[in-house]
Amino acid sequence: MELCITSCYRFTPLKLENLPILSQRLEDFAAHSGLRGLCLLGTEGINLTVSGATSVIAEFKGLLGEVLELNDLQFKDSTASKQPFLIFKVKVKDEIVTLGRPDLAPTSPVNSHLSPAEWHQAVQDPEAVVIDTRNDYEVDIGKFKTAIDFRTKEFREFPEAVRNSGIAKDKKVLMYCTGGIRCEKAILAMQEQGYKNVFQLDGGILNYLKDFPRAEFEGECFVFDYRVSVDQDLAPTQKYLLCPHCGQPANIKIECGQCTTAATICPSCYKDGTLTCSKNCAHHMSIGSASAKPHSQELAKRRKKSSSPA
Ligand SMILES: [Zn+2]
Numbered sequence: 001m002e003l004c005i006t007s008c009y010r011f012t013p014l015k016l017e018n019l020p021i022l023s024q025r026l027e028d029f030a031a032h033s034g035l036r037g038l039c040l041l042g043t044e045g046i047n048l049t050v051s052g053a054t055s056v057i058a059e060f061k062g063l064l065g066e067v068l069e070l071n072d073l074q075f076k077d078s079t080a081s082k083q084p085f086l087i088f089k090v091k092v093k094d095e096i097v098t099l100g101r102p103d104l105a106p107t108s109p110v111n112s113h114l115s116p117a118e119w120h121q122a123v124q125d126p127e128a129v130v131i132d133t134r135n136d137y138e139v140d141i142g143k144f145k146t147a148i149d150f151r152t153k154e155f156r157e158f159p160e161a162v163r164n165s166g167i168a169k170d171k172k173v174l175m176y177c178t179g180g181i182r183c184e185k186a187i188l189a190m191q192e193q194g195y196k197n198v199f200q201l202d203g204g205i206l207n208y209l210k211d212f213p214r215a216e217f218e219g220e221c222f223v224f225d226y227r228v229s230v231d232q233d234l235a236p237t238q239k240y241l242l243c244p245h246c247g248q249p250a251n252i253k254i255e256c257g258q259c260t261t262a263a264t265i266c267p268s269c270y271k272d273g274t275l276t277c278s279k280n281c282a283h284h285m286s287i288g289s290a291s292a293k294p295h296s297q298e299l300a301k302r303r304k305k306s307s308s309p310a
Pocket residue numbers: 243244245246247248265266267268269270
């Protein structure tokens with residue numbers, strides 16, 4: 001069965017005392033409809049990706065508008081044949097995307113947004129600095145051709161990275177992320193630092209690829225569910241699996257050094273020398289080498305002792 005996956009976020013002030021009620025309404029809907037996915041809910045708004053039958057997703061969109069009392073929510077849809085989520089969950093958080101700055105929430109839903117068509121033109125301007133606000137392992141499997149990134153491991157490192165970047169305050173800056181939500185906060189962080197000419201891609205890579213596949217964005221777009229990433233047609237990847245050790249996109253085929261099973265691991269675990277099929281095998285292999293080590297260290301020590309003058 002073909003499943004619909006939809007992502008949506010909205011910064012909108014929600015009363016703390018109302019969050020349990022909102023949360024319950026979404027959970028009730030999921031319980032009878034089979035909707036799965038993750039909803040982050042906070043006093044600054046909502047951020048979610050959910051999956052279900054096409055009719056369920058359509059109904060859910062209506063419900064969400066009703067619950068939030070908003071009729072202009074923006075959804076980004078894609079499809080998959082396999083469930084990308086195991087369960088449905090609502091989490092109440094201080095921030096619906098974690099920058100470590102709950103005080104930095106957009107007050108307007110449109111802070112210098114560029115539509116995919118406007119962005120498509122803008123990124124071809126050699127004078128503009130294109131910033132990928134995502135983490136290093138996301139950038140590594142796909143990015144806009146001319147983009148730079150700060151090799152961040154998590155989003156909360158972004159403001160400091162910009163501070164250290166040396167990018168001139170008057171430079172035209174174009175920023176993007178997966179679905180747009182990170183840039184809503186990243187742009188505020190940059191504006192706070194005095195950047196005046198910053199723009200963000202409306203709806204992120206997912207929105208761009210819908211209109212411009214195989215254009216200025218190269219590679220695949222990492223997503224935070226079992227699909228790992230989506231390709232240029234927004235279809236689940238055929239190229240990557242989840243690394244059994246760290247959960248990053250994996251495409252290096254190995255034979256497990258412990259049990260000889262064929263496995264696929266990510267480039268960074270490969271570089272670290274983690275050549276095993278699972279955490280379990282990695283553990284057993286490390287016990288093996290740890291018990292060998294003291295032995296050789298002991299031998300070396302003895303040798304050193306006997307050769308050093310008493
Ligand atoms: Zn890995």
